[in-house]
Each structure stands twice: as structure tokens, then as C-alpha cells.
Amino acid sequence: xxxxAGLGNLLVLALxxxxxxxxxxSQRKRGRQIQDFxxxxxVGDKVVLTSGLYGTITALDDVVATLEVAPGxxxxxxxxxVGLSQPxxxxxxxxxxxxxxAS
Numbered sequence: 001x002x003x004x005a006g007l008g009n010l011l012v013l014a015l016x017x018x019x020x021x022x023x024x025x026s027q028r029k030r031g032r033q034i035q036d037f038x039x040x041x042x043v044g045d046k047v048v049l050t051s052g053l054y055g056t057i058t059a060l061d062d063v064v065a066t067l068e069v070a071p072g073x074x075x076x077x078x079x080x081x082v083g084l085s086q087p088x089x090x091x092x093x094x095x096x097x098x099x100x101x102a103s
Contacts, residue, residue, distance in 0.1 A: 038082055041065065046086035049077055054086055 041047070045057045047067070055067030058074060065079045 038079060041079070041082060047082045048084050048086050049081045050083040051081065
């Protein structure tokens with residue numbers, strides 16, 4: 001009898017199980033990170049909703065986040081729809097060179 005065949009069969013069964021366990025743990029970790037982020041939201045934060053809508057939080061309660069998406073335009077959204085904070089982007093300091101080149 002070849003004992004190497006038994007070990008090979010065990011690896012064939014163990015690898016998919018290890019992959020599934022890794023996927024479950026990484027998904028759980030990501031879910032925990034999102035919950036922590038959503039719990040840390042505060043008025044004045046610039047955020048992006050999961051639908052891609054950018055805005056600034058003007059009011060918060062346990063369920064609803066009110067965002068100002070344009071001056072004077074406020075939108076109510078489920079707090080769980082806040083996906084990430086808006087990256088801080090200032091005015092661009094680089095300007096394209098539009099001077100004609102001398103030939």
C-alpha cells in the first residue's frame with residue numbers, strides 16, 4: 001500500500017476547507033471594520049454612500065444620516081448606506097503647461 005496516496009487525498013479535501021475558512025474570517029473582519037466606521041460617524045464628516053453619492057453629514061441618529069449634497073439640498077439616507085469617508089482633496093496646484101513651444 002502506498003501511504004502517499006492517503007496524504008494526497010487528505011490535501012485535496014483540506015485545501016478547499018482552508019480556503020473557505022480564510023474567506024469567512026476575512027469577510028467577518030471586513031464587516032467588523034465597516035460597523036466600527038459607521039459607529040464612528042459624526043456631524044461634519046464628508047462621506048460617500050454605497051450608491052456613490054457624495055455629501056457632508058448634517059444630522060445623525062441611530063438609523064438615519066442626513067447629508068448635504070449641494071448647498072441647501074439635504075438627503076436622508078440609512079446610516080448603513082454610508083460606505084466610506086470622502087478623500088480630502090484640495091485645489092490642484094499643478095496647472096498644465098499651455099505655452100507654445102518654440103521651433
